[in-house]
Amino acid sequence: MKRLCDVVVASVLLLLLSPLLLVIALVIRWSDGGPVFYRAPRVGLRGQPFRMWKFRTMVQHADQLGGPSTPDGDPRVTPVGRWLRQHKLDELPQLFNVCGGTMSLVGPRPEVQHYVDLYSEEERVILTVRPGLTDWASLWNIDEGALLKGSPDPEKVYLETIRPVKLRLQLAYVRQRSFGTDLRILLHTAIALARGKGARPLPLIVEKGV
Template structure:
């Protein structure tokens, strides 16, 4: 340690970086002691590999220094502005598309017996289940044999249902979910409970996507990872969104979705 102090003095170093795994943390105190007579700035660069950090930063909690390894930035003012964005946009869109939704509701009712809406349990913010709304595109007993994943081949739809699924019009009732606070306009797409239980064991960091509200569209979808695409790629996009969220990013995603939603052949 005396050698380190001499090198700092001789080379007039401005900073000393301590790079080591936490298992070697006992070395930090002797280094700090050796440099106690120096004005050099000392930085700790801990080794976190192979951890997937989300919004890493150092905070003070009850007088203690704490490493935030996996946190959401959507708290306080950010959370308020995000919710305000959702209320304003969903209310405006619902007002504009209400004639379309009435027409679609009539189409569903006239072409297939059963309810207009399909309420499907999905997993949302903090892992809490909620009922996601869709216009019903399948016969009432379509999933009698069991839950089907995404756009599984052979998945039964009505003739009108095939049209609204192909054009993503069956997703429009989710703006009601947004207005009610179950979902957000932009966020990771929610999945069904049975698949969440499966994927959280198979895909690293899968549950981290639930640190924010589920969305109608998201960063993964506008980058081509929608429908039956690689799950690990979608999760990486979801985590990137959580790390880099801003209102400007939401606007970018909304505008990109407006151009893609009616031309992309894969459904959400």
């Protein structure tokens, strides 16, 4: 049932948003002549690797110029990319992943292999569900770039401060997942995008099952 809903909703959204997707693609191409999309390597269901589609927001070969954490003001992010990230529009191509079956509308955000290798046995349960476009952790961490901004070591901040809370929220989702939970997350996501900020009290709310 969830898979059917994913395909139907993602297909409808792709159809409705196709003019916007085309405009964004043309602007990216015009801005620096580089590729429109970036296919980010991620780990999905049952630990299987896949490529997650995103609009390219960074200079070409950015992965060779710095680490995986991207604070606000990172010089690798292009002017167009900065605007796309601010409005979360760079994530729209992941609707193709949803249609293709490597992602769901709602589920733990997929991580790179480096971070998955750090999972404890308990945390590996996250890999038993299909990764998603949004989840409780995404809502709590919608402004990750701002949290990392100004840090001399963004990777350390991510690993020691952000990642532990993300994992708690992802585990909470896996334990509590249901059709109703997914609807709540989608509603909160729409509100967060409209407000332009997430919800810091979420860890307590989710873990108490409110």
